[in-house]
Structure formats: C-alpha cells, structure tokens
Amino acid sequence: MITNLLDVSLQLFEVSGEIPLNFLEAFIGILIGAVGITGVGIILYCLILKVVVLPLDIWQKATMRKQSLKMEKMRGQLEKLQAQYANTPELYQKKMQEVYKENNFNMFASCIPMIASLVILIIAWQSLTGFSQHMNLSLYTGMAQAYDAAILQHCELDDPVQSDFAEDAGYYAFKGEGEEQYIYYIQNKTDPSDIEYKIDTQKLMGLHADLTTEADCEEYVKGLGRTAAAAYYGENRDGFLWIQNIFYPDVAWAHPLQSYDDFCNAITREIEVEVRTGSGTETESVRINDFINENTYNEITYDLEEAKSQPNGYFVLVVLTILANVGSQLIAMRSQKAQRELQTADKSSQNMQKWMMFIMPVLFCVFAFIYSAAFSLYLITSSLFSLVSTLVVNRVIDSVFKKKNEAEERAQANYGGRKALTRDWERNRAIMGKDNKENKDKKNKRR
Numbered sequence: 001m002i003t004n005l006l007d008v009s010l011q012l013f014e015v016s017g018e019i020p021l022n023f024l025e026a027f028i029g030i031l032i033g034a035v036g037i038t039g040v041g042i043i044l045y046c047l048i049l050k051v052v053v054l055p056l057d058i059w060q061k062a063t064m065r066k067q068s069l070k071m072e073k074m075r076g077q078l079e080k081l082q083a084q085y086a087n088t089p090e091l092y093q094k095k096m097q098e099v100y101k102e103n104n105f106n107m108f109a110s111c112i113p114m115i116a117s118l119v120i121l122i123i124a125w126q127s128l129t130g131f132s133q134h135m136n137l138s139l140y141t142g143m144a145q146a147y148d149a150a151i152l153q154h155c156e157l158d159d160p161v162q163s164d165f166a167e168d169a170g171y172y173a174f175k176g177e178g179e180e181q182y183i184y185y186i187q188n189k190t191d192p193s194d195i196e197y198k199i200d201t202q203k204l205m206g207l208h209a210d211l212t213t214e215a216d217c218e219e220y221v222k223g224l225g226r227t228a229a230a231a232y233y234g235e236n237r238d239g240f241l242w243i244q245n246i247f248y249p250d251v252a253w254a255h256p257l258q259s260y261d262d263f264c265n266a267i268t269r270e271i272e273v274e275v276r277t278g279s280g281t282e283t284e285s286v287r288i289n290d291f292i293n294e295n296t297y298n299e300i301t302y303d304l305e306e307a308k309s310q311p312n313g314y315f316v317l318v319v320l321t322i323l324a325n326v327g328s329q330l331i332a333m334r335s336q337k338a339q340r341e342l343q344t345a346d347k348s349s350q351n352m353q354k355w356m357m358f359i360m361p362v363l364f365c366v367f368a369f370i371y372s373a374a375f376s377l378y379l380i381t382s383s384l385f386s387l388v389s390t391l392v393v394n395r396v397i398d399s400v401f402k403k404k405n406e407a408e409e410r411a412q413a414n415y416g417g418r419k420a421l422t423r424d425w426e427r428n429r430a431i432m433g434k435d436n437k438e439n440k441d442k443k444n445k446r447r
Contacts, residue, residue: 008199008218010183012151013300015144017273017291019134024127039240042374046124046381053120054389060117061393124378125371132247132372133267135238140263140292142236143229144300150228151221155183155197175200182207183221222299230303233257243313243373250313250373257307260297264288317376318368324383325364331390 021029031048032041050057156176165171165186175184182204188194201217211217237256240246244256248266258266270285301308364383368376 007201008214010151010197010199010218010221011299012148012197013144013296014148015141015292015296017137017141017271017286019130019137019267019269020272021131021134022127024123025131025134028127028131037240038238038246038374039243039377042128042246042377043381046378047385049120049124050382050385053117057117057386057389058393061390062397121382124382125367125375128375128378129371130269132374133269135247136245136263137267137271137288139233139236139238140297140300143232144296146232147225147229147300150224151183151197154180154221154224155185156181160184179203179207222302226299226302229300233301233304233307240373240377242316244307244310245312246373246377248312248372249369250317250376251315251369252311252313254312255308255310256312257301257304259308260292260294263297264292313373317373317380318365321364321368321376321379321383322361324380324387325361328383328387328390329360331387331394 028041028045031044032038035041035044156174156178160174160176163173163175165173168186170189171186172189173184173186175181182200183197184200185195185197199214199217199221201214204217204220205211208220211220237244238246239256243250248254248256248258255262267288270287271291272283272285273291275282275284364379367379
C-alpha cells in the first residue's frame with residue numbers, strides 16, 4: 001500500500017469468519033436463544049439428551065436393580081460357595097456361573113445401555129466444546145466488527161465524492177463532505193479490492209483543538225474503535241451467575257478474555273472465511289493463527305486488560321461436579337450391594353467399586369478443570385438426573401419385585417396347603433377303608 005505524507009493510514013480489520021456448527025451445536029444455540037440465558041439453555045440441552053436416552057437409561061437401571069435383587073436371593077448359596085472356595089477363586093467363579101444359570105441371572109444384561117450412555121456423554125462433550133469455540137470466536141469477531149463500525153461511521157460509504165488521489169495517480173480517493181466525515185478511503189484504479197482507509201488529519205484537528213499531531217489523530221480514532229469493542233464485549237459476553245464467561249472453565253486461573261496464545265490454543269477447529277478471487281468470492285478453511293494475528297487481537301482487546309487478568313470463576317462448578325458425581329456413585333453402589341459382595345470369592349470386587357468411587361469423581365473433576373463451565377453444567381445436571389432416576393427406578397423395581405415374591409410365596413403356601421390336605425384326605429380315606437373292611441368282617445363272622 002502507498003503512504004500519504006499528509007494523512008495517517010488506518011488499519012481496519014474486516015474480520016469475517018466463523019466455526020461452522022453441526023446439528024446438535026446449532027440446536028444448543030436455538031435453545032439458548034429461546035430461553036435467553038446461556039446457562040439455563042445448557043441445562044435444558046442436557047435434560048433433553050437425558051430424556052431422549054431415558055428408555056435405555058431406565059432399562060439399564062431396572063436391569064441392574066433386578067439383577068441385584070436376584071443376587072440377594074442367591075446370597076445364601078453364594079456365601080456358602082465363598083466360604084467353601086475362598087482359596088480357589090477360579091473354582092468359585094465356575095460354581096457361581098452354575099448358580100447364575102440355575103437362577104436365570106445374566107451379569108452382562110445392562111452393558112448395552114451403559115455403552116449407549118457413554119456414547120451420549122462423548123456426543124455432549126463434542127457438541128458443547130464445538131459450540132464453546134464457536135461462541136468465543138463469535139464474540140471476538142463481533143468486537144472486531146464493532147471496532148470497524150465505530151470508525152466507519154465517520155467515513156462516507158454510500159455516496160462519497162470521488163477524485164484522483166493526490167499522492168498517487170494510480171488511486172482514487174473517496175471522501176465525504178460532512179464535517180464529521182474525517183475518515184476516507186483510497187482505491188486502486190485497476191484492482192478495486194485494493195482499499196486503504198485514511199484519517200483526514202486536518203479536518204479532525206479542526207474538530208478537536210487538543211489534537212495537534214498526526215499521532216494524536218491516530219490514537220483518537222483508534223480509541224473510538226477500542227471503546228466500541230469493549231462495549232460490545234460487555235453487552236455480549238456469556239456469563240452465568242458468578243462465571244464471567246461460561247465458555248471457559250470455572251477456575252481462577254482462566255480469564256473471561258484470554259491472552260492471544262490461550263485464545264488460539266482453545267480454538268482447535270477450522271474457521272470458514274470468504275476470500276476474494278478474480279471471479280468473486282469463495283469459502284476457505286483456515287486455522288485460528290492464520291485468521292487472527294497477535295497485533296490485531298491485542299488492538300481489538302486494548303481496553304479489556306482487566307478482563308484478561310480477572311478470574312473467570314471460583315471453582316464452584318468443579319466442587320459441585322465432584323459432589324454430584326459422588327452422590328450418583330453412592331446411590332448406584334448402594335443399589336448393587338449384593339453384586340459387590342458376592343461377585344468374587346475374596347470380595348475383591350468391593351475394592352474395585354471403591355476405586356471406581358474414587359476414579360470417577362477425579363475424572364469428572366479433571367473435565368471441570370480443563371473444559372468449559374458449560375460442560376461442567378452438563379456433568380452436574382447429568383449426575384443429578386441419574387441420581388434421581390436411579391432412586392425412582394429402584395423404588396419401582398423393589399416394589400414390583402416384592403409383590404412378585406409375595407405372590408410366589410402365597411402360591412407355594414397354597415400349593416403346600418393343597419398337598420397337606422391331599423395327604424390328610426388320602427390317609428383318612430385309607431383309615432376309613434380299613435374300618436369299613438373290619439366292620440364288614442365282623443358282620444360276616446356273626447352270620
């Protein structure tokens with residue numbers, strides 16, 4: 001580009017690009033738009049996913065509870081086998097399988113629903129991560145566009161006065177005649193896409209007596225863009241309760257507005273941008289570092305240094321994620337007590353369950369530290385939903401199982417009673433038959 005010795009060249013960013021959304025990510029955006037609160041929209045999204053897989057979830061929980069109750073009925077047999085084969089766990093497993101077969105018990109009956117639940121968790125993680133990256137980039141591009149718009153309102157774009165550019169015959173100058181139109185642009189005569197914006201320093205100095213140099217004029221105009229970008233950030237960032245930006249983790253070392261390096265590291269997906277070609281425009285996919293450079297990012301976020309240093313959250317969702325998962329694990333373990341105690345000869349399965357009780361909350365804690373607060377909200381909602389559904393399903397299955405057992409006991413009692421009556425009747429008939437025979441013999445003797 002050329003240099004004008006009288007006026008100051010001005011950089012505008014014209015940032016235009018986005019991370020494309022898949023169906024689920026777009027659905028999250030629709031939900032958030034419908035409820036108007038990002039955090040509530042995320043919770044609603046989690047509940048909808050849980051409802052979609054609820055039949056499988058109920059099947060899994062019901063099957064596990066039924067199996068646990070069956071195991072409880074087999075407790076006497078299995079405890080006897082545990083004592084008998086305490087030193088030969090392989091033999092215990094063989095004998096246990098025989099008992100399972102006799103009682104129609106299938107320990108793998110709930111595996112398929114569990115796999116489905118794991119798949120849903122992965123889908124939720126991918127969709128919320130992709131949506132978070134999309135929203136963080138959208139916030140930045142919105143700030144860049146606000147920056148440009150605040151400056152371009154002082155540039156006549158609709159009907160400017162065209163003239164040859166005094167400094168270079170190869171360019172046209174397009175200026176506005178209004179008093180506030182102190183921004184203008186020059187355009188290459190042979191390549192219309194070659195445009196540069198400039199500050200009419202003489203006009204601007206005439207409007208503001210405190211601006212005495214070209215550097216003052218440049219800082220003044222940049223200040224308009226910086227202020228507009230900061231205002232856009234304040235109006236459009238997605239906070240939730242104490243969290244400044246729900247699309248970053250709820251931790252003190254993360255910031256609602258990241259440094260350039262952290263911002264780029266958090267966006268791993270490609271960005272679709274429109275690029276000008278000789279025949280028009282076409283869409284191209286680029287990485288974040290090719291889309292935004294550090295100087296551009298720092299200029300747009302110039303007035304937001306405080307947001308780059310303040311904590312994004314205070315670990316509240318991290319703690320809640322752990323507590324919700326621990327509660328869900330405790331309820332699940334309680335409903336499978338018999339299986340934990342009787343699955344192995346030496347009761348080592350109880351130790352495995354204890355390790356799971358430790359590992360799962362730690363794993364969820366790591367997720368809460370690394371991924372967005374939006375995903376933490378999902379984990380908490382999912383754990384609480386699972387906890388409540390487990391309690392409800394267990395209550396229903398226990399009631400059904402109890403009624404079934406009572407019916408079986410009544411049937412056995414009735415069957416036992418009928419057998420007793422039959423035995424008594426046959427005995428009485430035999431006695432009566434014997435008496436009749438004796439009486440008959442007596443009569444015959446008298447004759």
